Amino acid sequence: MSDYKRIVVKVGTSTLTHPSGKLNLLRIERLAMVLSDLANQGRDIVLVTSGAIGVGMGKLGFEERPTDIALKQALAAVGQGMLMQIYEKMFSEFGRVVAQILITKEDIFFEDRNKNAMNTFNELLRHGIIPIVNENDTIATDEIKIGDNDVLSAYVAKLLNADLLIILSDIDGLYDKDPIFKDAKLISRVTNIDEKVKGISKGSNTNLGTGGMRTKINAAQITMESGIAMVIANGNRPDNIYDILEGKDIGTLFKPE
Numbered sequence: 490m491s492d493y494k495r496i497v498v499k500v501g502t503s504t505l506t507h508p509s510g511k512l513n514l515l516r517i518e519r520l521a522m523v524l525s526d527l528a529n530q531g532r533d534i535v536l537v538t539s540g541a542i543g544v545g546m547g548k549l550g551f552e553e554r555p556t557d558i559a560l561k562q563a564l565a566a567v568g569q570g571m572l573m574q575i576y577e578k579m580f581s582e583f584g585r586v587v588a589q590i591l592i593t594k595e596d597i598f599f600e601d602r603n604k605n606a607m608n609t610f611n612e613l614l615r616h617g618i619i620p621i622v623n624e625n626d627t628i629a630t631d632e633i634k635i636g637d638n639d640v641l642s643a644y645v646a647k648l649l650n651a652d653l654l655i656i657l658s659d660i661d662g663l664y665d666k667d668p669i670f671k672d673a674k675l676i677s678r679v680t681n682i683d684e685k686v687k688g689i690s691k692g693s694n695t696n697l698g699t700g701g702m703r704t705k706i707n708a709a710q711i712t713m714e715s716g717i718a719m720v721i722a723n724g725n726r727p728d729n730i731y732d733i734l735e736g737k738d739i740g741t742l743f744k745p746e
């Protein structure tokens with residue numbers, strides 16, 4: 490595992506924020522430290538971050554995630570700047586430069602755009618910079634929106650020919666049934682996304698997360714087809730990333746046999 494050179498890490502809203510919607514600063518700082526350290530080891534690190542809408546909600550005092558699209562876009566526009574400001578501060582503590590990349594489905598699927606995006610990513614990585622990616626919520630509505638950052642992170646991993654995608658969430662990995670059930674058990678390895686895996690992957694049970702396990706499984710389908718390993722692990726302890734790279738049995742690994 491430790492020979493993974495190019496790694497995309499996706500972090501969800503529920504990992505970045507407290508239930509109040511305010512940022513979990515300790516966790517973000519630790520995440521910035523771990524990712525900077527991995528970059529110091531000579532790895533290419535890309536961070537796909539959610540949280541713009543959640544942080545915007547916290548700033549403007551919204552307790553429930555709104556359903557109105559324009560309002561969500563406005564909250565993302567407020568939250569995205571705050572999110573980058575905090576990442577900039579945290580990563581600079583560890584001597585790392587970061588760059589913001591906001592993309593949409595069109596940028597991934599249209600040939601010219603995707604070449605431009607790829608060139609930018611590669612140039613940033615060549616300079617040891619950590620690209621921080623989110624969907625461009627201001628311009629992306631239904632037709633051009635990927636819609637959740639789990640699938641976006643899989644497309645970014647595919648675009649960049651990454652070796653590994655790590656999805657950090659508020660749960661240890663994929664359970665054999667919705668974890669609202671007490672007897673649900675963690676699955677440590679998935680070698681094939683079949684109907685059974687899709688059937689046990691439900692939506693989110695929190696007010697902050699969006700796609701739940703369903704969108705993470707959609708992401709796994711993309712990475713598996715592209716020959717990229719993927720792990721879902723708990724983001725409450727960013728050091729889990731080291732354990733994953735050491736090949737420890739952490740979270741759920743999605744990799745064909």
Ligand SMILES: Nc1ncnc2c1ncn2[C@@H]1O[C@H](COP(=O)(O)OP(=O)(O)O)[C@@H](O)[C@H]1O
Pocket residue numbers: 500501502503504539657658659660662663664665666667668689690691692693694695697698699700701702703
């Ligand atoms: N089979 C399952 N295994 C694990 N989690 C599941 C499963 N089905 C649904 N979930 C839900 O998915 C949630 C994680 O997704 P989500 O709330 O969108 O978080 P994030 O912000 O990290 O994307 C879990 O907290 C859990 O409620």
Ligand SMILES: N[C@@H](CCC(=O)OP(=O)(O)O)C(=O)O
Pocket residue numbers: 500501502503538539540541542543565623624626636637638639697698699700701
């Ligand atoms: N672009 C949105 C991402 C929404 C999203 O996918 O959220 P999550 O389920 O927390 O990964 C934002 O920054 O709020």
